[in-house]
Amino acid sequence: MNVPRTTLRTARPARAAAAAVALAALATACGGHPAARAAPQPSSSGPVGQVHVTGPDIDLTITHAVAHLDASGTGTLTMTVRNAGGAPEHLDMVATPDSGRGKLVGGPGDSNGSMTTAGILFTPGSTVTFDAPGPTVRLTRAHVGTGHVLPLKLEFGVAGLVELSATVA
DSSP, X not given: OOOOHHHHHHHHHHHHHHHHHHHHHHHHHGGGSGGGSOOOEEEEOOSTTOEEEEETTEEEEEEXXXXXXXXXXXEXXXXXXXXXXXXXXXXXXXXXXXXXXXXXXXXXXXXXTBEETTXXXXXXXXXXXXXXXXOEEEEOSOOOOTTSEEEEEEEETTTEEEEEEEEEO
């Protein structure tokens, strides 16, 4: 069966218009997606070793951040993380200057402070201390900034990227 040429010429633009309408509807519907929300912001930078981050379902406080380093920049990061938000949180990466990374080691068990596939877990209302025998962050070749302060970037599953300066001991 042969379809008249005029039908093909009108069918193509109609399909293109329908596809454009469908894409516009999809883009509009996705505008309310949680990822489109404003990124959480630190509510205060606070003193060295502390940061407080708030946002929708986020109330995260990090205190007592200290990098215990030897002369080569190897050591551990100790800190206390309080998740007062309404959602479980995970720490999945710690970055140091010059593209360095901290190695995350989860605490024992399968609850607060343990390593999951998403990172180190913080359930709502929990406080986790990073220090033996709990979870730890091992640092290698960390370059100390001015004033014996180590600038860090911590990547959380819900709160996102958080900047923190740790005191160097």
